[in-house]
Amino acid sequence: MTAEFIKPVIWEGDAIRLLNQQKLPGEVEYIFLKTIEDVWDSISELKVRGAPAIGIAAAYGLALWAKKNGSDDLQTLKTDLTEKSAYLNSSRPTAVNLSWALQRLLKASGEEASAEKVITRLETEAILIQQEDEETCRRIGEYGFSLLPEQATVLTHCNTGAIATSKYGTALGAFYIAKEQGADISVFATETRPVLQGARLTAWELQQAGIDVTLITDNMAAHVLRTKQIDAILVGADRITANGDTANKIGTYGLAILAKAHGIPFYIAAPLSTIDLHTATGDDIVIEERHAEEITHIAGKRIAPEGINVFNPAFDVTPHELITGIITEKGIVSGDYESGLAELFEPARI
Amino acid sequence: MTAEFIKPVIWEGDAIRLLNQQKLPGEVEYIFLKTIEDVWDSISELKVRGAPAIGIAAAYGLALWAKKNGSDDLQTLKTDLTEKSAYLNSSRPTAVNLSWALQRLLKASGEEASAEKVITRLETEAILIQQEDEETCRRIGEYGFSLLPEQATVLTHCNTGAIATSKYGTALGAFYIAKEQGADISVFATETRPVLQGARLTAWELQQAGIDVTLITDNMAAHVLRTKQIDAILVGADRITANGDTANKIGTYGLAILAKAHGIPFYIAAPLSTIDLHTATGDDIVIEERHAEEITHIAGKRIAPEGINVFNPAFDVTPHELITGIITEKGIVSGDYESGLAELFEPARI
Secondary structure, eight states: OOGGGOOSEEEOSSSEEEEOTTSTTTOOOEEEEOSHHHHHHHHHTTSSOSHHHHHHHHHHHHHHHHHHHOOSSHHHHHHHHHHHHHHHHTTOSSOHHHHHHHHHHHHHHHTOSSHHHHHHHHHHHHHHHHHHHHHHHHHHHHHHHHTSOSEEEEEEOSOOBGGGSSSSBSHHHHHHHHHHTTOEEEEEEEOOTTTTHIIIIIHHHHHHTTOEEEEEOGGGHHHHHHHSOOOEEEEOOSEEETTSOEEEETTHHHHHHHHHHTTOOEEEEOOGGGEETTSOSGGGOOOOBOOTHHHHEETTEEOSOTTOEEOOBSEEEEOGGGOSEEEETTEEEOSOHHHHHHHHTOSOOO | OOGGGOOSEEEOSSSEEEEOTTSTTTOOOEEEEOSHHHHHHHHHTTSSOSHHHHHHHHHHHHHHHHHHHOOSSHHHHHHHHHHHHHHHHTTOSSOHHHHHHHHHHHHHHHTOSSHHHHHHHHHHHHHHHHHHHHHHHHHHHHHHHHTSOSEEEEEEOSOOBGGGSSSSBSTTHHHHHHHHTTOEEEEEEEOOTTTTHIIIIIHHHHHHTTOEEEEEOGGGHHHHHHHSOOOEEEEOOSEEETTSOEEEETTHHHHHHHHHHTTOOEEEEOOGGGEETTSOSGGGOOOOBOOTHHHHEETTEEOSOTTOEEOOBSEEEEOGGGOSEEEETTEEEOSOHHHHHHHTTOSOOO
């Protein structure tokens, strides 16, 4: 199996088939989500993760609910959809793709004149989001690849790969394109505590695809930057604000500082759906704090004393001045992010 | 039990009673080391860790061997001691206290005129090293405490506490002194992957002592420095070279860069036995690389895919220009480390 064929979210018409990322890399398990509550739980419990994949799962979740439970009265249906959309949106607070995908479904289906047509449109629109994401990721990968030297060694954080999206991934997309083109690419992957997406997912995905990958712990990054001839750091994003400040997996901000200290370019790779022009700066982003157990336990085993205080922010914010470039499906933005990001949305965003 | 009474290495006359730090915090287990091979294994397997504690254990290990196996022929004994000392010294390559303690034993016992007296002297010298370390740590703690504001929040890395030394610890010594003086101290402890000394040992030690401690993963440090009003970073050292470059637990170098980026002082706390004037700069330090399993497994469970490449340096080197001050038992050195560190050893080092 090569990573190209790993799909994290598969629409079955009356259920969502989901790769349970909590079981990787030990076990490749697909689960079936049959209710909107199943979808909420899967997002909340990180069975599906990665901003684009979360958006796709939520879109199918809303379509699934409508298909099974939607009223045949148009007004009742619309009221219920608003409520169910808000419910799904509450499953993860930081990822903007979640609300983006749900809003897109509400808007598109809102054009329809009957309950039946609304329900059909929700499904076709969710499928369209997934198809577009695949094309988007391919373009991001191509733009990302264009920034790398011929023989490249790149450090990445968390998982922004095929299993975080529909295919290819965002930051990892550049590595898949490099592999397709026969380029010489090596990757250092940080394990990404506390949930270990780097060790469990990125290392697995790249290994499956035959890409040279070396796993390190998060605190080895500075030593690796100093000693291993790293050409670039390439990571994803959960939310990019109007001025370019970027919320991403905890640890990203530290890597950006380390990149600057070593004179190494630091790139964010993310689809337009991650860019939130309605949020002015990173200061306006609410940082999700997660369960203490993510830190005190690993693989079900306690590694810290009972009753210890824990601080567990899931994300941090990297100020735009530490970012060399933001790679999107419509090109690479750098320098004046405020105007550069806004231009990506002209003509007006869907 | 308060941390003051936790002793990691206890001399029993015919054995070493050792706190098995690999079992903490789940279990407080003492093991008995009865042969020099037991001591070698315990150091190599991190059952005893922390530069001063390693030095103490190795010193007792050599004394133990001599007491049980030493020849009554002086020349044979001396030849054997040189060989056994080299053997013990090979148990961990980076920590300078190990060779420092062993050299001190060889030198002191070398003054004796009979095999019997050499054997006795080895034991008394090992006991003296432990007693001096306790006094040393207390002074380091007092100097460290003097650098902190009245209400202090400090970030620390790895474990440099009572259980890494004879008592008090080095970097953690400042917190114990603060506690003794009734000062208001809060600590953020990084978990310190891969071996989790922060989560398993520092969090446990400080919690036992009633000191306010919050556990974070290593990659949260930058976000904490930015958002939590941190007054200082205070860490230990495994080897300090003549120019002030410092080898310490992997992750230290990154923290030093992050401290500078946030305008936060970055202190090293270490006894004179950690200072190696015979090594000119950090470039001359050999960085120990350890087993891949430390990264791919946690608490016996696999967390990364089979066959994955791993890079596992145990230490990194922090250049002296990133260090605000080096806290020793003879005072605080800053600025011109080359002359400042050399002055600590006048009159000439023992």
